[in-house]
Amino acid sequence: MKHLSExxxxxxxxxKVGLHARPAAMxxxxxxxxxxxxxxxxxxxxxxxxxxxxxxSLAAEYNDEVTIKANGEDAEDAxxxxxxxxxxxxxxx
Amino acid sequence: xxxxxxxxxxxxxxxxxSKGLIETSRMIVGHAxxxxxxxxxxxxxxxxxxxxxxxxxxxxxxGEGVIVLLDLYGGTPSNVSALLVRELNIEVVSxxxxxxxxxxxxxxxxxxxxxxxxxxxxxxxxxxxxxNEIVEKIESEIKEGP
Numbered sequence: 001m002k003h004l005s006e007x008x009x010x011x012x013x014x015x016k017v018g019l020h021a022r023p024a025a026m027x028x029x030x031x032x033x034x035x036x037x038x039x040x041x042x043x044x045x046x047x048x049x050x051x052x053x054x055x056x057s058l059a060a061e062y063n064d065e066v067t068i069k070a071n072g073e074d075a076e077d078a079x080x081x082x083x084x085x086x087x088x089x090x091x092x093x
Numbered sequence: 094x095x096x097x098x099x100x101x102x103x104x105x106x107x108x109x110x111s112k113g114l115i116e117t118s119r120m121i122v123g124h125a126x127x128x129x130x131x132x133x134x135x136x137x138x139x140x141x142x143x144x145x146x147x148x149x150x151x152x153x154x155x156g157e158g159v160i161v162l163l164d165l166y167g168g169t170p171s172n173v174s175a176l177l178v179r180e181l182n183i184e185v186v187s188x189x190x191x192x193x194x195x196x197x198x199x200x201x202x203x204x205x206x207x208x209x210x211x212x213x214x215x216x217x218x219x220x221x222x223x224x225n226e227i228v229e230k231i232e233s234e235i236k237e238g239p
Binding site: 021022024028032050052053056 | 121122123192196198199200202203216219
């Protein structure tokens, strides 16, 4: 049941600081707004997108590719929101 | 101070710790709103402390409550807080550290005050790891091979 509803999408971080500082906080805050279980994976390491400690431990930098995975009733909305956030460079640049 | 509708955060610690923690959190996740310090002075009396804490809570409470993160359990600040939990809409958690504060900052918009209690306690503990142990584990996994 779990894997059937998992949606994922890979994105490249094109903002200067990657998934750190304010962008990381925005990303985690956004992820927390969804019911789905959300993970972010970089080079085989997977972390909980709803945890700032998890996201920071990923050390995802500018130009890194990460895969966002969501599992649950609002998985599609979650992926869309988080992908948009990354692609808009967190509205900062 | 115009208060946005969100759970407030108070860091109440001795000396420079509160300001230090908040400054550091700003470096890591940027500026957080509705957050303030209560600085605990050496030998401060319970009345003065109660006053300070109460004023701080009232300045931040937008109707969603306030989470108070204390440095130490036991002692006057902790006892004063214990008396206030029945009077004010507050959750008080001791042992504040940076992981705890960061996680509270990013989760407070999506949780209610009572849920933040568990967030604080879990995150505070989660952040405590042995780097040596992790290195040893990785090394032994490499030795064992794929």
